[in-house]
Amino acid sequence: MAATGLPSGWEVRHSNSKNLPYYFNPSTKESRWEPPADTDTETLKEYMATHHSMAHSNDVAGQGEGKIRCAHLLVKHRDSRRPSSWREAEITRSKEEAIEILKGYEQRIQSGESLGDIAVSESDCSSARKKGDLGFFGHGEMQKEFEDAAFALKPGQVSGIVETASGVHLIQRIQ
Known part of the structure; x- marks a missing residue:
């Protein structure tokens, strides 16, 4: 998996109801829309541009x-x-x-x-x-x-x- 820039234990997931990425920590079950504290924002920006840009959205045209x-x-x-x-x-x-x-x-x-x-x-x-x-x-x-x-x-x-x-x-x- 590509480096996300998120602190240890956090991952990026995709909300299908809002069609937006969010941040989730499986061990604490915490989910949030904003990146957690101690995130490397530059690395996260690169990761999001590559993996969660509009080209990857779940619209009908982009079913994939x-x-x-x-x-x-x-x-x-x-x-x-x-x-x-x-x-x-x-x-x-x-x-x-x-x-x-x-x-x-x-x-x-x-x-x-x-x-x-x-x-x-x-x-x-x-x-x-x-x-x-x-x-x-x-x-x-x-x-x-x-x-x-x-x-x-x-x-x-x-x-x-x-x-x-x-x-x-x-x-x-x-x-």
């Missing part, structure tokens, strides 16, 4: 080799990486309660409702306003559990419940 497009429905719980969302300032439900809520959505999808229509009002991800659409992404751009489940789907297919550090998801592969 090996990328897929998915929508998801996220239910966060109190142990999620960030237990708050556009729907609730503080999420206090347990993981078990989140899974039960998601099972209800899963039944609605199996009865013919679309994941996207449910996501608009029920997903804890800001991608809800886009019917849960995360755009195109490739390997290494999502949390591993999410990526593994998404790449295992055929277009049109909806996953079972997938657990990540963000919460619990239903994922639908679009393309």
